[in-house]
Amino acid sequence: xxxxxxxxxxxxxxxxxxxxxxxxxxxxxxxxxxxxxxxxxxxxxxxxxxxxxxxxxxxxxxxxxxxxxxxxxxxxxxxxxxxxxxxxxxxxxxxxxxxxxxxxxxxxxxxxxxxxxxxxxxxxxxxxxxxxxxxxxxxxxxxxxxxxxxxxxxxxxxxxxxxxxxxxxxxxxxxxxxxxxxxxxxxxxxxxxxxxxxxxxxxxxxxxxxxxxxxxxxxxxxxxxxxxxxxxxxxxxxxxxxxxxxxxxxxxxxxxxxxxxxxxxxxxxxxxxxxxxxxxxxxxxxxxxxxxxxxxxxxxxxxxxxxxxxxxxxxxxxxxxxxxxxxxxxxxxxxxxxxxxxxxxxxxxxxxxxxxxxxxxxxxxxxxxxxxxxxxxxxxxxxxxxxxxxxxxxxxxxxxxxxxxxxxxxxxxxxxxxxxxxxxxxxxxxxxxxxxxxxxxxxxxxxxxxxxxxx
Amino acid sequence: xxxxxxxxxxxxxxxxxxxxxxxxxxxxxxxxxxxxxxxxxxxxxxxxxxxxxxxxxxxxxxxxxxxxxxxxxxxxxxxxxxxxxxxxxxxxxxxxxxxxxxxxxxxxxxxxxxxxxxxxxxxxxxxxxxxxxxxxxxxxxxxxxxxxxxxxxxxxxxxxxxxxxxxxxxxxxxxxxxxxxxxxxxxxxxxxxxxxxxxxxxxxxxxxxxxxxxxxxxxxxxxxxxxxxxxxxxxxxxxxxxxxxxxxxxxxxxxxxxxxxxxxxxxxxxxxxxxxxxxxxxxxxxxxxxxxxxxxxxxxxxxxxxxxxxxxxxxxxxxxxxxxxxxxxxxxxxxxxxxxxxxxxxxxxxxxxxxxxxxxxxxxxxxxxxxxxxxxxxxxxxxxxxxxxxxxxxxxxxxxxxxxxxxxxxxxxxxxxxxxxxxxxxxxxxxxxxxxxxxxxxxxxxxxxxxxxxxxxxxxxxxxxxxxxxxxxxxx
Numbered sequence: 024x025x026x027x028x029x030x031x032x033x034x035x036x037x038x039x040x041x042x043x044x045x046x047x048x049x050x051x052x053x054x055x056x057x058x059x060x061x062x063x064x065x066x067x068x069x070x071x072x073x074x075x076x077x078x079x080x081x082x083x084x085x086x087x088x089x090x091x092x093x094x095x096x097x098x099x100x101x102x103x104x105x106x107x108x109x110x111x112x113x114x115x116x117x118x119x120x121x122x123x124x125x126x127x128x129x130x131x132x133x134x135x136x137x138x139x140x141x142x143x144x145x146x147x148x149x150x151x152x153x154x155x156x157x158x159x160x161x162x163x164x165x166x167x168x169x170x171x172x173x174x175x176x177x178x179x180x181x182x183x184x185x186x187x188x189x190x191x192x193x194x195x196x197x198x199x200x201x202x203x204x205x206x207x208x209x210x211x212x213x214x215x216x217x218x219x220x221x222x223x224x225x226x227x228x229x230x231x232x233x234x235x236x237x238x239x240x241x242x243x244x245x246x247x248x249x250x251x252x253x254x255x256x257x258x259x260x261x262x263x264x265x266x267x268x269x270x271x272x273x274x275x276x277x278x279x280x281x282x283x284x285x286x287x288x289x290x291x292x293x294x295x296x297x298x299x300x301x302x303x304x305x306x307x308x309x310x311x312x313x314x315x316x317x318x319x320x321x322x323x324x325x326x327x328x329x330x331x332x333x334x335x336x337x338x339x340x341x342x343x344x345x346x347x348x349x350x351x352x353x354x355x356x357x358x359x360x361x362x363x364x365x366x367x368x369x370x371x372x373x374x375x376x377x378x379x380x381x382x383x384x385x386x387x388x389x390x391x392x393x394x395x396x397x398x399x400x401x402x403x404x405x406x407x408x409x410x411x412x413x414x415x416x417x418x419x420x421x422x423x424x425x426x427x428x429x430x431x432x433x434x435x436x437x438x439x440x441x442x443x444x445x446x447x448x449x450x451x452x453x454x455x456x457x458x459x460x461x462x463x464x465x466x467x468x469x470x471x472x473x474x475x476x477x478x
Numbered sequence: 479x480x481x482x483x484x485x486x487x488x489x490x491x492x493x494x495x496x497x498x499x500x501x502x503x504x505x506x507x508x509x510x511x512x513x514x515x516x517x518x519x520x521x522x523x524x525x526x527x528x529x530x531x532x533x534x535x536x537x538x539x540x541x542x543x544x545x546x547x548x549x550x551x552x553x554x555x556x557x558x559x560x561x562x563x564x565x566x567x568x569x570x571x572x573x574x575x576x577x578x579x580x581x582x583x584x585x586x587x588x589x590x591x592x593x594x595x596x597x598x599x600x601x602x603x604x605x606x607x608x609x610x611x612x613x614x615x616x617x618x619x620x621x622x623x624x625x626x627x628x629x630x631x632x633x634x635x636x637x638x639x640x641x642x643x644x645x646x647x648x649x650x651x652x653x654x655x656x657x658x659x660x661x662x663x664x665x666x667x668x669x670x671x672x673x674x675x676x677x678x679x680x681x682x683x684x685x686x687x688x689x690x691x692x693x694x695x696x697x698x699x700x701x702x703x704x705x706x707x708x709x710x711x712x713x714x715x716x717x718x719x720x721x722x723x724x725x726x727x728x729x730x731x732x733x734x735x736x737x738x739x740x741x742x743x744x745x746x747x748x749x750x751x752x753x754x755x756x757x758x759x760x761x762x763x764x765x766x767x768x769x770x771x772x773x774x775x776x777x778x779x780x781x782x783x784x785x786x787x788x789x790x791x792x793x794x795x796x797x798x799x800x801x802x803x804x805x806x807x808x809x810x811x812x813x814x815x816x817x818x819x820x821x822x823x824x825x826x827x828x829x830x831x832x833x834x835x836x837x838x839x840x841x842x843x844x845x846x847x848x849x850x851x852x853x854x855x856x857x858x859x860x861x862x863x864x865x866x867x868x869x870x871x872x873x874x875x876x877x878x879x880x881x882x883x884x885x886x887x888x889x890x891x892x893x894x895x896x897x898x899x900x901x902x903x904x905x906x907x908x909x910x911x912x913x914x915x916x917x918x919x920x921x922x923x924x925x926x927x928x929x930x931x932x933x934x935x936x937x938x939x940x941x942x943x944x945x946x947x948x949x950x951x952x953x954x
Contacts, residue, residue: 068748074550074830077569081556098536099556109536116532119607120522123530151572176750176871211750211871222750222871255872260718260954290525291630291666291673371523371531406876407865408898408950412666412675417715417898417950419867419876436874438898438950440717474952476717476900 034059035198037101038190041085041110045192048114050087052128052192054328056366057083060185063151067158068177069166075151084366087113091122095371125354128328131193133360135325135332142318143201144184147232154180157206157238164242165210165225169250176209176222178242182232187323195329203320204232206241212249221252223403228460230318248402251423255433257477258424264398265439265473266391266425269456271401272381272465278443279310280376280463281411283337283345285352285363294414294444295343303343304447307384310338312347314362314377321377321462327366332377335361347374381465384453388467391452393428399475400425401439414443420475437477446470480591480782483643483653488514488538492585494560495645499583502544502567503647506574509808510583510647513541513785514558515640515827522607523634524614532607541827542566545809546574554828586651591782592789595775596683598657605686610635613661613689617699621665624703627710629673630666631699635659644787652787657683658778658934660923663698667706674712676705677880680921682778698921705862705881708893715882715897715951721854722899722944723885725861726847726918730937733768733838734926735866735875736903737761741795741803742821742833742928743810745870752873752904753801761801762907765843768796770805772820772836778922779837779936786822786831793819795838796907807833825931832928839938843913847941850912852888858949859883859890860899873903876950898950906947914941 038055045053059081066074083106084097094116098109149157162178184202189195207226213219225245227236267275287293295303314332316322326332328350335345348356349364352374365375392400401422408417417440423430441449454467485492495512503510516538523531539556540563551573553566614633621631636659643653660681667674678701680694689695724732737753745751753761762768772790774780781790786808794802806814807822810833823834851859859882866877878898883890919938926935 068548072549072573074552075569075573076552076554076830078554078828079556080554080828093530094532094534096534096536100536100538105536112534116534116607119611120530120532121528121611123528126530174748174750176748220750220752220871222869252872257948290632291668292632292664292675294673296673371521371533403869405867405869405874406878406898406900407867408876408878408896410675410896412673413895415895417878417896417952419874419898419900419950421874435872436900436902436948438717438876438900438948440715440897440950440952474717474950476948476950478719478948 034188035196038188038196041106042190042192044107044110045087045114048111049089050114051090052088053086054128054191055083055085057188058185060183062183063154064179064181065155065158066177066179067155067162068175070159070163072155073177085109085113087117088127089114089117091124091126092117092120093123093126094120125351128191128193129330129350129360134193134195134329135197138197138324139315141315141322141324143199143230143322145202145231149182154182160238161206161208161242164239165208165245168243168246171212171215171250171253172210172246173213174211176211178208179206181205189329191329197325197329199324202230204229204235206235206238208242208245210245210249212253214253221249223249223252226460228320230320252421252433255421255435257436258434258475259478260476262472262474264395264469264471266395266398266400266467266469268400268402269454269458269465269467271404272468273463274404275468276379276381276465277463278409280379283347284374285346285348285356286373287411288346289352289355292412294412298343299346301343302341303338304341304450306341307453308338308341308450309382311335311382312337312376312379316378319378320459323377326362327364327372330360330362330364332362347376349374376462378459379463380457381453383455383457383466385455386452388454388456391454391467391469392425392430394452395425396427398425400430416441416443416446437475439473439475441473480594481655482590483641483655485643487641488558488643490558494563496583496585498563498567499645499647501564502542502571503583504571504574507544507546507571508812510544511786512645513827514643515539517638517640517826519638521634521636522610522614524618525632526630527618529611529614539827540566542570543830544570544574548813549573550809550830552830583647584649586645586649589650589652591652591654593782595773595780595782596657598685613695617663617695620696620699621663621703624700625707627667627669627707628665628703629668632664633662635661644785646787650787652783654782656781659684661689661695661698663702665702665706667710669710672710674706674709676702676709678702678705679923682776682922683780684776708881712893712895714953715894716949716953717951719946719948721857722947722949723851723854723857723859724939724942724944726914726916726939726941728920728937729860729863730839730920730939731863731866731877733840733939734835734935734937735868735877736901736906737768737795738835738838739868740870740873740903741805743804743806743814744833746804747810747814751870756801756904759801760799761904762796762799763910764799765913766796766799766907766910767841769794769841770835770838774837777837777919777936778924778934781836784820784822785824788818788820788822790820790836805833805835807831823933825933829931832931834928834933835926835935837919837936837938839917839919840913840940842915842917842940845912845914847914847916850914850941850943851885851890853912853943854885855887857885859885868903874900875903876900894951899947900950901947906944909945910942911945912943916940
């Protein structure tokens with residue numbers, strides 16, 4: 024423990040030293056992010072360990088400004104020589120690009136003051152055997168509930184913990200620790216008559232080990248989701264109401280999240296450019312991005328530039344109220360940062376969601392299915408057929424045909440198509456089943472009508 | 479001959495490497511390897527006519543792996559000291575349940591790859607940033623000159639310089655220097671308040687001069703601008719089952735998704751692939767012969783050796799419609815008793831080896847491409863695609879067109895908006911009735927994702943006719 028504290032102080036000191044060196048190399052402003060962590064991952068297949076991985080890793084990202092010019096670099100080599108070279112090279116690189124009038128750190132008085140404890144870290148350490156046992160249990164639960172589950176792509180258990188230190192030349196210095204535990208299983212089911220196979224999976228992920236669903240619950244759900252796909256067939260091409268289950272509705276929220284990213288907007292590469300304060304969806308649609316959810320998978324006390332995270336109302340009663348912005352994209356659009364700066368090693372700065380979600384309604388998924396005479400219930404989407412510039416949407420889908428308010432039979436090898444603008448405007452019902460298994464989540468969503476292409 | 483990579487590049491001695499290898503190759507371990515990697519990635523990018531971003535990223539580390547039966551133990555470290563190597567070795571051999579200790583491993587024979595598929599005159603790293611900046615500026619000017627409706631041009635030039643060294647318990651010590659670069663252009667066109675995008679790019683394991691050959695970089699700019707302008711007038715795509723003609727080159731992504739992934743040995747060993755029981759059976763029409771070839775000079779998917787030190791090769795996957803083989807790494811080849819094909823690849827030292835594709839393409843046929851289009855009364859002609867994806871277990875795959883046209887009465891008519899095509903892997907190639915004589919490989923932009931790992935790949939296709947496939951448009 025004492026060694027850990029020493030090392031942590033070491034990283035803060037390292038960050039400050041490098042910021043001073045950057046100034047000496049000609050940087051007028053700079054910021055630095057240091058992340059390190061441990062990961063463990065085990066996959067069990069058919070009851071035996073298939074793959075076991077363990078590692079420690081560390082990264083350092085440096086961004087410098089030389090006047091209005093800027094460059095970013097990163098490294099996993101923390102030796103003094105290498106870091107000195109990195110600082111010098113970053114300053115040289117910055118001098119090679121052109122001036123960009125809005126570039127620069129956030130204003131000094133904007134930096135996050137308070138650093139709330141968002142309860143993102145769980146000190147629980149599981150030993151190797153315990154983690155193998157959890158992976159075995161999740162797979163066994165998936166394999167033992169239905170004899171049509173004949174095979175498995177494996178049961179997984181992963182754990183990781185790490186910390187982030189961020190400092191900049193305004194004197195900001197912050198750090199936080201976080202952890203994550205996750206479990207998943209991908210069973211394969213075989214149709215006893217045709218021999219055709221289907222695969223699906225289920226998972227859970229939490230910052231606290233104790234909050235994780237039981238392996239039995241995860242395995243059971245995986246088996247249920249897999250077996251119900253057996254006997255899937257195509258449906259004829261037609262226009263019908265479409266219900267997205269909570270997982271797939273989450274992907275729609277992911278699409279919205281990309282469309283409100285400041286970088287897409289100022290480049291004119293989003294179908295929501297110029298749509299601020301305009302209606303996007305019916306008045307029962309409200310979408311938040313909340314960086315302060317206690318224990319949230321997307322929560323953090325400050326963003327990738329050291330600004331306070333916050334709760335942003337992205338869509339309020341159907342009206343697009345806010346984009347997601349960092350300092351740069353905000354300045355490009357004449358708006359203030361929303362505390363969504365995202366820093367990933369070796370990449371240009373960008374914005375990212377914290378905990379981004381559609382506010383739940385009151386109806387159960389069952390109630391929503393009951394309102395559809397003939398239509399589609401989507402449980403899987405594949406492919407990348409989304410044009411973010413126009414909102415045109417066309418993706419491969421699988422799920423269930425709805426007949427008279429009931430799930431009648433599984434369907435596959437179909438596509439659903441429309442335009443995201445029409446799809447958001449066409450949201451008819453929102454379920455009550457909001458559960459976070461990632462940074463982006465949604466309850467079940469019913470869309471009035473989409474084109475289904477099949478046979 | 480490829481380059482001879484020295485252990486000193488990683489600050490290690492042969493004794494240290496042998497020691498670690500012996501520590502991981504305990505009694506019940508069938509095979510072990512150490513994979514050393516150092517990688518420098520650089521990127522410059524432009525938007526709004528300003529080259530305003532430059533990034534550079536350096537990573538170095540070692541992945542230590544042991545396989546025993548079906549089990550894989552794996553550890554990695556970004557520190558390359560003797561102590562870190564030993565710690566990683568102890569973690570990796572954990573799966574073998576053998577008593578610890580050290581086993582004698584054969585002293586590896588130092589080798590260099592027997593060929594050099596990517597000799598480079600001038601490594602990208604030696605190209606001054608200023609030269610890359612002027613390349614991007616010229617692209618901006620060219621795209622805007624193409625049409626005044628082009629409102630924004632985004633371009634990025636990414637390069638990677640990777641040095642790898644693999645030490646294996648079967649006695650090899652072999653390294654490779656693997657350059658890779660890619661130039662990508664996206665244009666946004668605007669007219670009457672309508673916006674559209676077009677993209678184009680290319681690259682490979684090539685030097686900077688590649689982009690200047692025949693003013694390739696300017697062609698990328700024009701192609702991206704052309705696609706954006708074209709899409710301004712695109713009509714809604716049709717929905718339903720219809721004949722589709724795929725143009726040559728990048729539409730070969732069909733092969734990658736529809737059959738390539740399904741023929742990766744791991745899924746077939748586990749019998750979770752829709753192709754698991756189809757070896758020797760007909761999975762395509764007589765006119766289809768498909769290969770995976772990692773030995774094409776300079777291509778994005780090519781390698782002198784795979785990440786287990788095996789020389790890459792040319793594997794016939796489908797021969798005149800009959801399924802002939804799988805693509806393998808050492809683990810799956812051993813467990814299935816089939817040949818090692820040189821397809822064991824990993825994204826980096828932080829990831830495990832998986833059987834992966836290299837350059838996957840269909841051999842040329844005999845049909846005239848124009849005759850193929852003339853044969854279709856009502857259908858779609860798709861020449862460029864975005865990404866694709868497959869569910870290997872039920873075999874359903876998708877790929878999304880980004881430039882496509884209607885075929886009406888045997889003629890290519892109006893451009894249509896992007897649409898996703900969906901089909902079933904084991905069936906789709908049985909519906910290929912005509913194959914053109916115009917085989918084309920893609921420009922060098924493909925990245926394949928599997929189990930969260932990205933690796934560069936290539937695809938290729940002649941013009942082909944698919945008699946029926948579901949097109950996911952919005953119009954009846």
